Amino acid sequence: RQSAIAAALGFNQSAPPIEFMTKTPETVFGENTFSKSVMKKRLPKAIYKSLMQTIEAGEKLDPTVADVVASAMKDWAIEKGATHYTHVFYPLTGGTAEKHDSFMAPTGDGGTLAEFSGKELCQGEPDGSSFPTGGIRQTHEARGYTIWDVTSPSYILENPNGTTLCIPTAFVSWTGEALDKKTPVLRSMKALDAQAHRITKLFGHDTKAFVASTAGPEQEYFLVDKNFYYARPDLLTAGRTLFGAAAPKGQEFDDHYFGAIPDRVLSFMFEVERELFRLGVPIKTRHNEVAPGQYEVAPIFETANVATDHQQLIMLVLKKVAKKYGMECLTHEKPFAGLNGSGKHVNWSLGSSELGNLLDPGDTPHENAQFLVFCAAVIRAVYKHQGLLRAVVASAGNDHRLGANEAPPAILSVFLGSQLADVFEQIKTGGASSSMPRGTLEVGVDTLPPLAKDAGDRNRTSPFAFTGNRFEFRAVGSNFSIAGPLVAMNTIVAESLDYCATKLEAAVAGDASKLHGSVQKLLTEIINECGSIIFNGNGYSEEWHAEAATRGLLNNKTTPEALPALMAPEVKELFSKYQVLSERELESRYETYVEQYCMTVRVEANLTKKIARTMIFPAAIRYQRELAATCTNLQALGYEFDTKTLDKVTGLVKELQDSITDLAEASADGCEEMVKCCEVVLPAMLRVREASDKLEAIVADDLWPLPTYQEMLFIK
Numbered sequence: 241r242q243s244a245i246a247a248a249l250g251f252n253q254s255a256p257p258i259e260f261m262t263k264t265p266e267t268v269f270g271e272n273t274f275s276k277s278v279m280k281k282r283l284p285k286a287i288y289k290s291l292m293q294t295i296e297a298g299e300k301l302d303p304t305v306a307d308v309v310a311s312a313m314k315d316w317a318i319e320k321g322a323t324h325y326t327h328v329f330y331p332l333t334g335g336t337a338e339k340h341d342s343f344m345a346p347t348g349d350g351g352t353l354a355e356f357s358g359k360e361l362c363q364g365e366p367d368g369s370s371f372p373t374g375g376i377r378q379t380h381e382a383r384g385y386t387i388w389d390v391t392s393p394s395y396i397l398e399n400p401n402g403t404t405l406c407i408p409t410a411f412v413s414w415t416g417e418a419l420d421k422k423t424p425v426l427r428s429m430k431a432l433d434a435q436a437h438r439i440t441k442l443f444g445h446d447t448k449a450f451v452a453s454t455a456g457p458e459q460e461y462f463l464v465d466k467n468f469y470y471a472r473p474d475l476l477t478a479g480r481t482l483f484g485a486a487a488p489k490g491q492e493f494d495d496h497y498f499g500a501i502p503d504r505v506l507s508f509m510f511e512v513e514r515e516l517f518r519l520g521v522p523i524k525t526r527h528n529e530v531a532p533g534q535y536e537v538a539p540i541f542e543t544a545n546v547a548t549d550h551q552q553l554i555m556l557v558l559k560k561v562a563k564k565y566g567m568e569c570l571t572h573e574k575p576f577a578g579l580n581g582s583g584k585h586v587n588w589s590l591g592s593s594e595l596g597n598l599l600d601p602g603d604t605p606h607e608n609a610q611f612l613v614f615c616a617a618v619i620r621a622v623y624k625h626q627g628l629l630r631a632v633v634a635s636a637g638n639d640h641r642l643g644a645n646e647a648p649p650a651i652l653s654v655f656l657g658s659q660l661a662d663v664f665e666q667i668k669t670g671g672a673s674s675s676m677p678r679g680t681l682e683v684g685v686d687t688l689p690p691l692a693k694d695a696g697d698r699n700r701t702s703p704f705a706f707t708g709n710r711f712e713f714r715a716v717g718s719n720f721s722i723a724g725p726l727v728a729m730n731t732i733v734a735e736s737l738d739y740c741a742t743k744l745e746a747a748v749a750g751d752a753s754k755l756h757g758s759v760q761k762l763l764t765e766i767i768n769e770c771g772s773i774i775f776n777g778n779g780y781s782e783e784w785h786a787e788a789a790t791r792g793l794l795n796n797k798t799t800p801e802a803l804p805a806l807m808a809p810e811v812k813e814l815f816s817k818y819q820v821l822s823e824r825e826l827e828s829r830y831e832t833y834v835e836q837y838c839m840t841v842r843v844e845a846n847l848t849k850k851i852a853r854t855m856i857f858p859a860a861i862r863y864q865r866e867l868a869a870t871c872t873n874l875q876a877l878g879y880e881f882d883t884k885t886l887d888k889v890t891g892l893v894k895e896l897q898d899s900i901t902d903l904a905e906a907s908a909d910g911c912e913e914m915v916k917c918c919e920v921v922l923p924a925m926l927r928v929r930e931a932s933d934k935l936e937a938i939v940a941d942d943l944w945p946l947p948t949y950q951e952m953l954f955i956k
């Protein structure tokens with residue numbers, strides 16, 4: 241530990257500085273992506289046009305196009321130094337997977353030629369059984385395919401020794417089931433598009449443009465010096481500290497949030513942003529977060545599918561670049577007990593190139609009416625599917641965060657802001673009220689005053705907040721792929737829009753003059769049925785928990801309570817109805833997430849035992865021996881020695897030993913059951929930690945083996 245401190249203090253930047261004067265951000269943006277503008281330059285006009293039809297209007301890919309695109313893509317990649325290509329895919333682990341193939345093929349005369357066919361671009365065949373499939377694929381039926389996702393740009397990943405062409409793909413089994421996170425995102429976008437069009441059509445916008453869901457994810461993370469990271473088996477293997485007493489100073493001074501960014505960290509951020517820029521990821525925001533050592537990065541929003549792929553790249557680049565600056569980037573939801581954890585706020589909306597953002601209140605009453613239908617559909621969706629939304633953010637890591645007084649509670653609710661809440665409050669009673677400051681709500685929507693963009697205050701405690709022109713889902717964990725939450729949001733809102741469209745179509749029955757009356761009636765119905773999900777107060781408070789219970793809202797505090805919602809009949813029906821996930825695909829996800837939860841707890845239990853036995857216990861008894869020796873020696877010389885400290889250490893050593901024994905017993909069966917993991921194993925781990933953390937406060941500093949919170953959080 242002492243040498244880790246010395247090494248951290250002696251950090252010397254070795255990463256070569258960025259040429260920021262000669263290569264400005266505009267010139268590097270997208271230089272490593274096979275972007276639309278590159279395609280436009282390199283593809284024959286007809287091919288480019290056909291491809292754009294697929295990318296922008298969701299039309300079927302013309303197979304003859306693929307060969308031409310492949311060849312252009314290969315030439316472009318080779319000019320960028322690429323020797324290999326890989327179909328990148330997104331397995332259910334939430335990570336990113338890739339299998340690399342060389343472009344080179346032997347020519348038969350002893351030479352080689354770079355080749356890349358349309359078929360190779362469109363389809364790959366990795367082993368489908370080596371990733372979690374929740375029973376869909378067995379080892380003996382391994383066939384899986386990766387299929388080119390035309391809508392997400394391919395890119396070049398650089399390494400000092402070569403570069404690779406990366407092609408985002410969907411990953412499906414030989415039997416056609418989705419084995420990945422991307423496929424359902426694409427399917428759910430299609431479902432949302434179809435239903436959104438029915439609504440806009442009712443309002444007279446009969447357009448063809450694809451209505452896409454959009455996402456802008458804010459990523460929180462911690463940075464620690466790599467010397468501490470490697471001296472911490474828990475951080476290295478579990479991504480979070482399983483031991484560690486609170487630092488004398490934590491985040492209570494609120495002096496880190498938005499504070500000046502330390503130089504080394506700023507250098508790191510500049511490089512992260514530059515790398516992401518080169519990959520076409522539109523990074524926008526950076527700042528310090530609440531906890532010491534915690535930061536945030538956020539891009540400008542993109543369509544859900546591209547945003548999801550880019551989010552994975554953001555995590556990858558954060559981790560990669562951190563190493564260059566002698567640091568590790570932690571994306572675990574709760575790396576340090578007692579300090580704020582990290583989340584990923586997923587800003588979500590929907591819109592099209594022709595209609596713009598459909599959750600923008602707009603300036604005219606007409607737009608407002610359509611906006612209110614979309615907004616009410618979201619409220620209804622969250623109310624109807626609280627369980628599902630909670631389930632898609634459930635993980636062992638996020639359990640440490642949701643519900644602690646720093647992150648949204650495990651109870652789903654919708655924050656609307658005062659103006660919008662007031663509008664819906666009036667709609668509840670039929671919209672006849674006349675007391676709105678700017679006009680009345682008679683036939684509600686028709687005469688509704690224009691809503692200001694910032695129609696309300698900000699509320700940091702709400703898990704699902706309306707923030708002016710989008711909703712922000714804040715319960716997502718920092719280590720998550722945003723795919724799951726987006727699939728859930730797209731699908732539940734598609735269902736709600738379907739419900740609204742069906743009602744309105746029937747009520748209007750071709751007579752447009754009936755639209756506003758029907759909208760008013762529908763909004764009133766929805767708000768009366770689902771309005772209990774709206775909450776504008778403090779989500780951290782005790783009172784809210786009590787009130788939410790009386791409102792009958794779900795409060796699934798832990799993963800074992802939350803995940804079973806995935807298997808609820810209405811959720812199965814929802815996903816099959818909109819062809820997002822078949823029953824079997826949904827089950828496979830449930831099984832995978834249960835397994836991941838149990839595996840995480842098992843690994844943490846093993847680590848806790850190992851660290852406690854081989855690092856903490858030895859340090860404790862060494863100190864105990866020193867104290868005992870001092871005591872014996874002094875007594876032999878006739879001195880008195882107060883044995884208070886020795887008594888305390890002895891008591892804690894026993895507490896540590898006993899708790900290790902209990903944990904060994906609790907985890908003896910290998911941690912296979914979710915509920916037992918949660919209710920027995922985790923508390924047993926915590927008792928080992930408690931004993932250890934008390935020892936940390938008393939054992940001689942030079943004997944303590946693990947880098948302390950103070951060192952990890954404040955040496956930068």
Ligand code: ADP
Pocket residue numbers: 454455456457458525538539540541542585587588589590597709710
């Ligand atoms: P804050 O910290 O104030 O919540 P940030 O600026 O850090 O906000 O992040 C807001 C995110 O919301 C950005 O990624 C932004 O691009 C995104 N966003 C804005 N408009 C939309 C939209 N229509 N759909 C999805 N995301 C959006």
Ligand code: MG
Pocket residue numbers: 458585712
């Ligand atoms: Mg935010």
